[in-house]
Amino acid sequence: MTAIHQAVADPSAMNGHETTAPKPHRTKEREKRRSWLLTVGIWVTLIYFVVPLLWLAVSSTKDNGDLFTTFGLGPGHSFQFFHNVAQLFSFQDGIYSRWLINTLIYSLGGALGATLLATMCGYALAKYKFRGSRVVFNAILVSIMVPLTALAIPTYLLFAATNLTDSPWAVILPSLVSPFGVYLMRVYAADAVDDSLLEAARIDGAGEFRIFTTIVLRLLGPGIVTVLLFQLVATWNNYFLPLIMLNNPNLFPVTVGLAQWQSTAAAGGGAQVLFSTVLTGSFVSVIPLMIAFVFLQRYWRSGLATGGVKG
């Protein structure tokens, strides 16, 4: 359920109102009475969203024994967090840091590439009249519906036939395709780039390429950031594709690596008791994401209230 669902990440939504919503609406509400019942109700349901994360944080401080024998949300007999982290980064020659780096490379590579391609294509479809643009746009619209993970096995088979599996490219290249990104950029560019501005630049003698790089990219900034962020989340979360494409553990992203450790922990049994390592690894891997979500919230400006919401 991840890839495409997350592809609709509409980060601008985090604070869409700050830029798009008119202010009077907000000030008026300040005067309204808070509802005691609603507040309590909502905060209670919040437990559901927060407790699993709390459990994960608590678990990363326990050793294997305490993990299973002490109360999940209470402390263990000893505070093992630093020991667990040390174990995490040293197990199997410290392959975990490699996984983190791989994840970063795959998601940055995939997201930057996909965003660039989607921006170019979306802008061209929005602002140029040319033969075939309708056909192209329709084909892209249909392809939004093609599920990415249903594509994973066909892509794997193709890559297998052409000897491209088990390399970083096997993960990065397929994630360059973001039909939804093109769609969003097209809708966004239609509004954000003023035709008269383009025309004025042309009269001034600017070439199309220069117009794109100097004027258009700047105007599309917020939209670009949005597409970039949701592509980033989509590739960061990707599991199925790297799972089947990669065999060399040194190439795994952190999702595949952790899943493998988890099943090794179970099937391998024996002296390799990894449960607390896996949980600490999970916790450590989501910390940067959570920080990024909180931190970037302020930067995810405006954008696609137009695209994602008006769609």
Place this chain on the structure above:
Amino acid sequence: MTDAAPRRAAPAISMKPQRRRSRANAVQTRAAWALVIPFLLVFAAFLIVPLGYAAYLSMFTSKLVGGHVFSGLTNYSQALHDPNFWAGLRRVALFLVIQVPIMLGASIFFALALDSGRVRGGNAVRLLMFLPYAIPGVVATLMWGYLYGTNFGLITQIFQHLGLTAPNLLSSGNILGSTMNIVCWEFVGYNMIVLYAALRSIPAEIYEAAEVDGAGQWRIALSIKLPALRPAILLSVIFSIIGSFQLFNEPNLLFNISPNTVGTAFTPNLYAYNLAFRNQETNYAAAIAFLLGLVIVIVSSVVQTVTNRKERRA
């Protein structure tokens, strides 16, 4: 996702001589293609060609004894009679019919509640609810797997503290519900944020007009807010359809802790994976993947056509 935003006609600049315009057009057409082609190349290479290749492979049968033979549509007719494939489709359909309304219903409720401004600490609520979306599906499932654990899980522990018998959340009857819960947990906050943004972009004048007319908060919610959420909800529905049909990560990871209740054909995608890598029926797996894509396109299109028609009528 309708082609709603009409493309503006390029402004004609009538003073310019005709010749100059057509030359400018040629330049622009070239520029347009130069911008479009890079995307089209990767689009073709990593979307159309793999699908085409899968379609091609699905027309063959590779036997352990007897090798590779062309078999036409045999794989497809087999799939249409395959109880595993249908059971998987039925299961994701059930998932869709139950999980998606619950998830979206909760998202709408939270979005409306937060938008009403009546909740103390609304900003914190919004952020905390959104946080699970930052957790990769793999980690979320791993974590919930531990919480579900029948011998040691947090949920069992809590039940035992209360002196109750804990339900077996990994049993055959509960495993689908447990999967739904994981997906809900991951995406309620995300959908809430999308809907909340849509609510925030409703111009204040509309509310003022409604208040002048004497409409109460409930009236406003029902007759202004909900209709305004329509496009955003439709988008979420479409993406949830696609997401449900391609469910893979969650069942594949739950398989590790509860192999028999998940089974190898829990969802069509998981089935295709197991066919390809456990049964060595690659060609058949390609047919299943292809059929699955087709089903999703059809279902999403039907949902869209139906809602579009309703919209037009309204």
Place this chain on the structure above:
Amino acid sequence: MKTLRSTAVAITALALTGALVSGCSSSKPTGAAASAPVTQAQIDQAMDTPTTLNLWAWVPDIQHEVDLFEQKYPKIKVNIVNNSGATGQYVKLRAALQSGKGIPDVAQIGYDHISTFTQTKSLLDLTPYGGAKLATDFVPGIWSQVALNGGVWAIPQDSGPMGTLYRTDLFSKAGVSAPTTWDQFATAAQAIKDKTGAYITDMPGNDMPQMLGLFSQAGVAPFSYDGKSTVSINLDSPAAQKVVSYWQNLIQKNLVATDPDFTDGWYQGLSRGQYASWLTAAWGPVFLQGTAKNTSGSWAAATLPQWQAGQNVSANWGGSSNAVMAASTHPIAAYELAKFINDDPASTVMLANQQFLYPTTTATLTNPQFSDAKSDFYGGQQVNKFFAGVSATVADNLQWVPFMDSVNSSYDDTVGKAITNHTDMVGALAVWQQQVVDYAKKQGFTVK
């Protein structure tokens, strides 16, 4: 996306593309048999060349044996990948084989899966590398598992003579001794449940090899294979039905747990004494040294309960080998690694005494270091002597068909599901039989 028409257009386009790429065909490695024997000079040169080998194995702590190898051959570096158990490893191996990339040099393969992988020509014939010469080092019954169809496809690592591992503390608390017949086992199950609250054992729904071991003990010969294209599948025989309905009865009385094995929950069950025994093979304890370490010392080994009093029949569960993959680019070094781990005296004794892998070389079996060893895990029992006795009583009716991965996943979905859901296991047995026969026919085999 206004109409379905555009969808139709797109699909037509896809169909056309299909024609374009039809030139591609998957490149599968072929099981190449190097014809000329490898000379000592070639071996010396290979072992003196800096090389990195990839070994896929699920035996815990195989690193210890590999360390010995790396000490002997410092130029060779071995990367170990644990793909989470046999099933996980086979799935991963298939994916690698299909893409022709990332295939390991050496892989652990259960005896039951050897023909499954030779069928697809994925294993290297070790004869030219000196494999055939090792025959005399190994117990004949085991050697025949890896020497098939005129080739030597792997080096045996361990065998799995089955016994009952039971918790002496729980059994004595319930006032029962190790049952010698299945009837006694059922009676003991009731006593243990009543007095200790524990289950006498766990019958997992995800472990076909264990069930096949129990079948074998009851005289079922489930498969046969002529090495070419004829197989027989006999999973629904009266003897198999007898075994399955025996377990169904205990499960329905709630005297036997049905947790999937080798999972978090199962380790917890063992660690907390929820299962008073485990019907397992000699290698069992290696999996109990981690999470269930707290139970070490309270176990003892006994023979499997018998169907008739006075009988003494055991069976084999698991046991595996190290095979060199046909695609390996370092076949000589890879063969030497597989040979070293499983034939070197120090390495095999270590496997036997530290990882509880029941040895397959006659040298280790007769080595007093092995046979006289007392195990702390078993509270000082001379367990190796015990399993040596069991070994002689193992039924030799188990053969394998060359598509065990499919047989296994079908078991999980039929009989396994019935175990987990406490539903009709005997009925599920018939479905399993049917699914396996259908699969075999579909794959072009003649089913006798």
